Structure formats: structure tokens, C-alpha cells
Amino acid sequence: MIKLKYHVFVCTSCRINGQQKGLCYSKDSVDIVQKFIEEIEDCELSGEVMITNTGCFGICEKGPVAVVYPEGVWYGNLTEEDVEKIVEQHLIQGVPVEELRI
Amino acid sequence: MIKLKYHVFVCTSCRINGQQKGLCYSKDSVDIVQKFIEEIEDCELSGEVMITNTGCFGICEKGPVAVVYPEGVWYGNLTEEDVEKIVEQHLIQGVPVEELRI
Numbered sequence: 229m230i231k232l233k234y235h236v237f238v239c240t241s242c243r244i245n246g247q248q249k250g251l252c253y254s255k256d257s258v259d260i261v262q263k264f265i266e267e268i269e270d271c272e273l274s275g276e277v278m279i280t281n282t283g284c285f286g287i288c289e290k291g292p293v294a295v296v297y298p299e300g301v302w303y304g305n306l307t308e309e310d311v312e313k314i315v316e317q318h319l320i321q322g323v324p325v326e327e328l329r330i
Numbered sequence: 331m332i333k334l335k336y337h338v339f340v341c342t343s344c345r346i347n348g349q350q351k352g353l354c355y356s357k358d359s360v361d362i363v364q365k366f367i368e369e370i371e372d373c374e375l376s377g378e379v380m381i382t383n384t385g386c387f388g389i390c391e392k393g394p395v396a397v398v399y400p401e402g403v404w405y406g407n408l409t410e411e412d413v414e415k416i417v418e419q420h421l422i423q424g425v426p427v428e429e430l431r432i
């Protein structure tokens with residue numbers, strides 16, 4: 229049975245018809261996904277943390293958006309620096325980054 | 331702050347470069363997403379349950395795949411009938427459907 233410590237979902241505006249248009253995508257959310265993947269590898273968290281890109285969450289004006297489960301903590305307006313903070317503080321230390329929550 | 335009772339993620343093999351190729355997609359996972367959306371609407375759960383399509387989870391041979399948070403319950407080899415069962419038993423009654431877990 230699959231058991232992760234954290235599962236991070238990042239909107240990259242991918243549609244079920246295969247198109248990719250949308251605010252998160254236009255706000256460079258693909259760079260946010262790649263930054264998460266790099267940080268997870270650098271911090272050797274690959275076995276316990278999964279990063280998954282998604283379709284629209286419906287809160288495009290707050291993009292780029294990510295949500296971290298199991299807690300269901302939503303983050304918005306993300307930059308690559310914010311990703312570093314989320315990995316260090318939330319995924320390693322277990323403390324959500326309050327100032328980035330939406 | 332966003333607060334959902336359940337968040338269901340369904341792989342539709344969408345890639346961050348906008349392509350959509352992969353086993354879940356070829357196994358009609360888009361129909362699975364649409365069945366979830368219909369069921370959620372029919373059961374008037376739209377306010378508390380969100381359905382989101384995703385990129386690859388890396389377990390393509392078990393597709394179509396869905397994962398339900400906050401519990402982190404993984405389901406595989408899904409049919410439209412299985413979706414009805416997951417909505418009724420897991421999302422409404424709160425009991426994961428053991429025989430569909432992977």
C-alpha cells in the first residue's frame with residue numbers, strides 16, 4: 229500500500245483535453261513544480277514526498293497555487309524562494325508556512 | 331482559508347509541457363474524472379468535495395488511478411461503477427472501499 233509523508237500538488241493548468249492554458253501556467257507554475265522536485269531531491273525526501281502537477285483548482289487569481297496533503301494546507305502566489313521555505317519549514321520540520329497560506 | 335472534506339485526485343496523464351500521453355489517459359481516465367464530477371453533483375457534494383485531474387503518479391500499470399485525501403487512500407484499475415462505489419461508501423459514508431485499494 230502506498231504511504232507518503234507528504235503529497236504536494238501544484239497547479240500547472242493542465243486540462244483533461246491535453247491543452248495547457250491558464251493563469252497558473254502563465255505565471256510560471258512549471259518552474260514552481262521543477263523547483264519542488266529539485267528541493268525534494270536535494271533534501272533526500274524523494275521516498276516520502278511526492279510532487280504532482282494538476283489541472284485548475286479554480287483560484288487562478290492566487291496562482292501559482294500548491295496544496296500540501298495530508299493537512300490540506302493551501303499556498304498561493306508562490307515564488308521559487310517560497311518553495312524553499314515550504315520544503316524546509318513544512319515538509320522537513322512539519323510546520324506550515326503561515327504567511328504563504330491562502 | 332480553503333477547507334474541503336475530501337479532495338480526489340485522478341491521473342489523466344497530463345504533462346507539464348501540455349502534452350497528454352500515458353497509460354491512465356489511454357485507459358479512459360478522462361471518463362473517470364467526468365464520472366466523479368457527475369456523481370459529486372448528483373449527490374450535492376460540490377461544496378465539500380473537489381475533483382482534480384493530475385499528471386502521472388508513476389504507477390501506470392494500475393491505472394486508471396485516483397487518490398483520496400486527507401486519508402491518502404489510493405485506488406486503481408478504476409471503472410465508472412467503481413467511482414459510484416467510492417462516492418457512496420468513502421465520500422458519503424466515510425469508509426474506504428478496501429477491495430479497490432492499491
